[in-house]
Amino acid sequence: MEQLEVHDIEFLTPKTEDELLDILDRYKEKAKVLAGGSDLLLLIRRNLIARPNYIVNIMEIPSLKYINEDEETVRIGATVTHTEAIENQIINREFPSLVKALKTIGSTQIRNWATIAGNLANASPAADSAPILIALDAKLKIKSAKDEKIIPVEELFVGVKKTILKPNEIIKEIIIPKKRKNFAADFIKLGKRNALVLAVVSAAAGIEMSEDGKIKNIRIALGSVAPTPLRAKKAEDVLRGKEPKMDLIDKCAKVAKEESKPISDVRASAEYRREMVYVLTKRVILNALKELGVNVE
Amino acid sequence: MKKQLLRMRVNGRDVEVYVRPDARLIDVLRDLGYLSVKEGCGTGECGACTVIMDGKTVLSCITFALQANGKEIITVEGLAKNGKLHPVQEAFIEKGAVQCGYCIPGFIMSTVYLLNENPNPTHEDILDALEGNLCRCTGYVKIIEAVKEAASRLKKEA
Numbered sequence: 001m002e003q004l005e006v007h008d009i010e011f012l013t014p015k016t017e018d019e020l021l022d023i024l025d026r027y028k029e030k031a032k033v034l035a036g037g038s039d040l041l042l043l044i045r046r047n048l049i050a051r052p053n054y055i056v057n058i059m060e061i062p063s064l065k066y067i068n069e070d071e072e073t074v075r076i077g078a079t080v081t082h083t084e085a086i087e088n089q090i091i092n093r094e095f096p097s098l099v100k101a102l103k104t105i106g107s108t109q110i111r112n113w114a115t116i117a118g119n120l121a122n123a124s125p126a127a128d129s130a131p132i133l134i135a136l137d138a139k140l141k142i143k144s145a146k147d148e149k150i151i152p153v154e155e156l157f158v159g160v161k162k163t164i165l166k167p168n169e170i171i172k173e174i175i176i177p178k179k180r181k182n183f184a185a186d187f188i189k190l191g192k193r194n195a196l197v198l199a200v201v202s203a204a205a206g207i208e209m210s211e212d213g214k215i216k217n218i219r220i221a222l223g224s225v226a227p228t229p230l231r232a233k234k235a236e237d238v239l240r241g242k243e244p245k246m247d248l249i250d251k252c253a254k255v256a257k258e259e260s261k262p263i264s265d266v267r268a269s270a271e272y273r274r275e276m277v278y279v280l281t282k283r284v285i286l287n288a289l290k291e292l293g294v295n296v297e
Numbered sequence: 298m299k300k301q302l303l304r305m306r307v308n309g310r311d312v313e314v315y316v317r318p319d320a321r322l323i324d325v326l327r328d329l330g331y332l333s334v335k336e337g338c339g340t341g342e343c344g345a346c347t348v349i350m351d352g353k354t355v356l357s358c359i360t361f362a363l364q365a366n367g368k369e370i371i372t373v374e375g376l377a378k379n380g381k382l383h384p385v386q387e388a389f390i391e392k393g394a395v396q397c398g399y400c401i402p403g404f405i406m407s408t409v410y411l412l413n414e415n416p417n418p419t420h421e422d423i424l425d426a427l428e429g430n431l432c433r434c435t436g437y438v439k440i441i442e443a444v445k446e447a448a449s450r451l452k453k454e455a
Contacts, residue, residue, distance in 0.1 A: 007298070008298055008299070009298060009317075009318045009319050010299070010301070010318055011301055011318035011319075011361065011363040013363070013366065034361065034364070037359060037360050037361055037364055038341055038356070038359045038360075041321065041359045041360065041361060042340060042341070042359060044319065055318060055319070055361065057361075057363070057364060059364065060367075083353065106429070107344065107428055107429020107430075108354060108407065108410070108425075108426055108428070108429050109341075109344060109347055109354045109355055109356045109407070109429045110341065110356065110429065112353040112354055112355060113350075113353070113355050113360070
């Protein structure tokens, strides 16, 4: 008779950050961080990841649950859920486009427990919080027992479901620069059903105007059109330092379309996705400019 | 696999039970006899397994049982008070919102949560609140009528 291997799993619920980081440092790849849980449970049950020996629930650590602000930034702690961010006054005041993006993620039940940091750490190409956070120039504080560093959001991702996070590291917080003067951002997600869809394509843009009516800075980020959330830097270059004219915006959106590397899958063909990159990029740029009161000719 | 102690409060009753560390909340609740909690898709997309945990709806099919440790769970079994159905349940019956019935416990819990958070929902608010619940009989029109009826019943009670 075949001998069944007994695989031991222990469910750990550390109460402090130090305890958590010690556990991760000790058990490394044998441990998996659990936040809201919506992704990890399914990954384990479908054998999509190696069964961990330790499931480490981080949701009972009070010091990881916060949204606070100083003069220049807003900081969102690791265990803040989508619902908590959507209902938060600071986030609504500073980043209405982030609220708009978070509302498109999952369903009410998922948003109630899934964390924003967890959505990023899971690194789906369709991670819907990534494009808008990239457009807002957000950074992540990555922490381990011994180390701490800050990286731009776009540098987290290295491939489908792959990040630079080591097994002993967590995303401690998301740091977003506060609304600058003459800055606006927008996000649009295209999907087949409102709830629970993975995006066919999503696009976000953050635009800062200078006093003389030129685009001082622009960040464009796309979701579901490459193995990782994609920053469309060549498209940004088309508009940076220029006056926003319709022909230039059109060119910028075409360059974004060329920069995207979508695949065909059950949700849409690559060709359709590329076309939608053009449409959505143009639309988010125009929406952000409209919010800034800029008339585009 | 060594079982671990789970302490939670279900429908006002303290529960202590040893569970597998990888057990799902839905399985533990059903084993305890809370059979209103239904498994539909098992992947967090259909909402049939929705229960309320510490005041917020959660999908019990993609939640580890031990995530509920120290928390308060409400299922449909916990809604009736003194032998009288909850106004949301009454409204679903009155409006004929139930066809095969499998998805209904999930819809009821999502509706209870919605009306706790927002006693005066617009039509759009209702659509948004129920977007995570699917009815395979596609009886959405009656379900939405029932939610509106429930909102007005709750207001009269208040």
